[in-house]
Amino acid sequence: MIARTPAWKRYNWRVVWLSLLYAALLIAAVYGFKHSLVPTVLKYPIAALPALPIIGIFAAIGRYLVEEQDEYIRMLMVRQTLWASGLTLSVATIWGFLDNFGLVGHVDGYWVAVVWFFGLGMGGIVNKLTVGEAGC
Amino acid sequence: MENRLRVLRAERRWSQQDLAEKLEVSRQSINAIETGKYDPSLPLAFRIAELFGLMIEEIFVSPSRHSSKAI
Numbered sequence: 001m002i003a004r005t006p007a008w009k010r011y012n013w014r015v016v017w018l019s020l021l022y023a024a025l026l027i028a029a030v031y032g033f034k035h036s037l038v039p040t041v042l043k044y045p046i047a048a049l050p051a052l053p054i055i056g057i058f059a060a061i062g063r064y065l066v067e068e069q070d071e072y073i074r075m076l077m078v079r080q081t082l083w084a085s086g087l088t089l090s091v092a093t094i095w096g097f098l099d100n101f102g103l104v105g106h107v108d109g110y111w112v113a114v115v116w117f118f119g120l121g122m123g124g125i126v127n128k129l130t131v132g133e134a135g136c
Numbered sequence: 137m138e139n140r141l142r143v144l145r146a147e148r149r150w151s152q153q154d155l156a157e158k159l160e161v162s163r164q165s166i167n168a169i170e171t172g173k174y175d176p177s178l179p180l181a182f183r184i185a186e187l188f189g190l191m192i193e194e195i196f197v198s199p200s201r202h203s204s205k206a207i
Contacts, residue, residue, distance in 0.1 A: 069160070070161050070162050070165055071161075071165070071176070071177055071180060072161065072164060072165035072168050072169075072176075073165065131168060131173045133168070
């Protein structure tokens with residue numbers, strides 16, 4: 001199991017709180033739109049509201065990389081983020097061309113974040129297989 | 137990078153956890169360095185050398201020298 005450094009613990013708490021905030025904002029936004037409670041002028045900001053905690057998680061990962069004092073543990077996370085970014089860019093590029101030639105349907109843009117977090121997990125597996133430790 | 141960290145640690149009867157605490161790094165870091173899966177930064181290599189009272193090159197084998205020996 002990976003070391004639970006002070007920076008990792010702070011990162012973990014931030015992700016937990018941001019995830020709860022995401023769930024709350026998503027439920028509120030869906031409820032508001034479903035029951036036509038959102039004024040026209042607020043539609044764009046309220047629709048974008050659930051994205052903010054997700055952006056916060058990206059920022060939390062960046063902050064973790066800055067705060068982590070253990071260079072080896074930090075390197076594991078950097079490798080994970082590189083895998084996540086590489087996978088996401090590759091999937092998005094391939095999907096874009098398939099879409100362009102009419103072979104697949106359009107997908108919602110937020111799936112990019114889903115693929116990225118999946119890539120983060122993949123990076124952990126690659127870390128485990130190559131250096132023996134998964135990372136965060 | 138090949139190194140003598142495991143031997144030096146064993147001579148002092150320190151566990152990986154003991155050494156990790158003295159260097160203020162994780163046990164995983166010590167294991168990765170000992171097994172050559174991770175090369176420490178220069179500041180960490182200096183901290184390791186200072187802890188054992190040795191020069192860096194007395195602990196870590198230069199990759200260029202190591203490869204030239206192999207040839």
